[in-house]
Each structure stands twice: as C-alpha cells, then as structure tokens.
Amino acid sequence: xxxxxxxHEAARSRFKTLGLSRVALAALCVLSxxxxxxxxxxxxxxxxxxxxxTFGGEPGSEFNLMRVxxxxxxxxxxxxxxxxxxxxxxxxxxxxxxxxxxxxxLLRKQFTRTSDPFAAPKVLAxxxxxxANEFFREFSTTExxxxxxxxxxxxYAVKLILPAGNSIEGVRIGVEIGGTCP
Numbered sequence: 088x089x090x091x092x093x094x095h096e097a098a099r100s101r102f103k104t105l106g107l108s109r110v111a112l113a114a115l116c117v118l119s120x121x122x123x124x125x126x127x128x129x130x131x132x133x134x135x136x137x138x139x140x141t142f143g144g145e146p147g148s149e150f151n152l153m154r155v156x157x158x159x160x161x162x163x164x165x166x167x168x169x170x171x172x173x174x175x176x177x178x179x180x181x182x183x184x185x186x187x188x189x190x191x192x193l194l195r196k197q198f199t200r201t202s203d204p205f206a207a208p209k210v211l212a213x214x215x216x217x218x219a220n221e222f223f224r225e226f227s228t229t230e231x232x233x234x235x236x237x238x239x240x241x242x243y244a245v246k247l248i249l250p251a252g253n254s255i256e257g258v259r260i261g262v263e264i265g266g267t268c269p
Contacts (some may be wrong), residue, residue: 100186123145129174129265132165134224134245136180136257139163142228144251153181153256161247161257167264169238177227177261178247184254185219192246195233199240208244209233216255222227223258236264 136154141147144159154161167173178191196208210232214226236243245260 117217127252129263130168130171132167132262132264134163134165134260134262136161136247136259139245139247139260144249150256153258155256157257158249158251158253161249163245163260165243165262167236167238167243167262169236171236171237171264171266172267172268173231173234173262174259175227175229175263176214176231177263178214178216178257179223179224179225179259179261180216180257181221181223181256182216182254183219183221183256187250187253187255188216189250189253189255189257190215190248192248193231193262194244194246195241196244197241208242219254234268 092162121156136153137149138161139154139161141157142160142162145157146159147154147157149155173193176191176193178189180189182189191214192210193212194208195211196206209232212228212231214228216226245262246258247257249255249257
C-alpha cells in the first residue's frame with residue numbers, strides 16, 4: 088500500500104493529541120492509513136510484555152520478542168485519551184502450562200489533592216489464561232468497570248501476574264478504546 092502525504096498528515100493529526108512518543112506516533116500513523124478517515128473511534132493500545140517492569144519474582148528473558156520464564160507482577164503505565172470509552176481489554180500469549188494460569192488486569196488509581204496515596208488501584212477489567220495450548224491465544228473481555236477514561240483524575244496501568252515455575256510466554260496486553268463501543 089502506498090501512503091499519500093494527505094493520509095500520513097491525517098493520521099498524524101488524529102494521534103497528535105494522544106500524548107504518544109514519536110516512535111509510537113509513527114507506528115500509529117503507519118497502522119491507521121488504511122483509510123483516510125477511519126471509523127469514529129477505534130484506537131488500540133498494545134503494550135508489549137517485554138517492555139513491562141517486573142516487581143517481585145523473576146524478570147525472565149526476551150526470546151523472539153516474547154517475555155519467557157518470568158514470574159511475579161509485570162506493570163506498565165498507560166496514557167489514555169480523556170473522555171473516550173474502554174471497549175475491550177485483552178491479553179495475547181501462549182499458555183502451555185496446564186497447572187498454572189496467568190492473569191492480566193487493567194487498573195485505575197485516583198490521583199487528586201484529596202485522594203488517599205495508599206489506596207489500592209481499582210481493577211477495571213481482568214482476564215486469565217485457561218488450560219494448556221502450544222499456540223498463541225487471545226483472552227479478552229468487554230466487561231469494563233468505569234469504562235469512560237478520566238485521565239485528569241486517574242492513572243491507568245496494566246498488570247500481568249505470572250505464577251512461579253510457569254510455562255507461559257507473554258506477548259502483548261491490549262486496550263481497545265472508542266467514542267462508542269459496539
């Protein structure tokens with residue numbers, strides 16, 4: 088597909104207000120040029136598991152762009168555009184471990200002058216792997232608590248919880264957002 092200057096500029100202007108890095112902005116511009124004017128509101132935020140910070144447990148290692156042999160909690164903050172709705176939350180990975188499951192969560196924590204700094208974040212959505220399978224699978228949910236994004240008062244993050252001794256390879260956690268959800 089050839090990208091015209093008009094398509095590139097249209098994609099760039101749509102994503103400019105999302106507060107993304109230049110690299111992320113460039114990637115989104117390339118991904119969004121399928122049409123000069125996409126549907127009113129479908130944005131996808133993918134968080135590569137290899138980029139997530141490890142807290143407790145083992146950080147594991149990178150293998151073919153996957154996080155392997157990791158355990159504990161992996162966390163990554165998200166900057167989501169204010170006022171849109173979270174439509175779907177998903178985890179893409181390979182769970183080849185019949186005894187243990189991974190769990191991915193979408194979190195939100197209030198940060199205002201009067202909020203409790205020690206209050207735990209709220210889980211807005213959660214998915215977990217089930218059973219063993221040698222292939223990649225996507226685990227997703229459209230059941231989102233408080234789906235309207237309020238980035239002025241809340242911090243958003245994703246967390247991946249991996250049990251010790253697992254055979255689970257994490258690839259990506261995704262958040263699909265839009266003005267309206269199907």
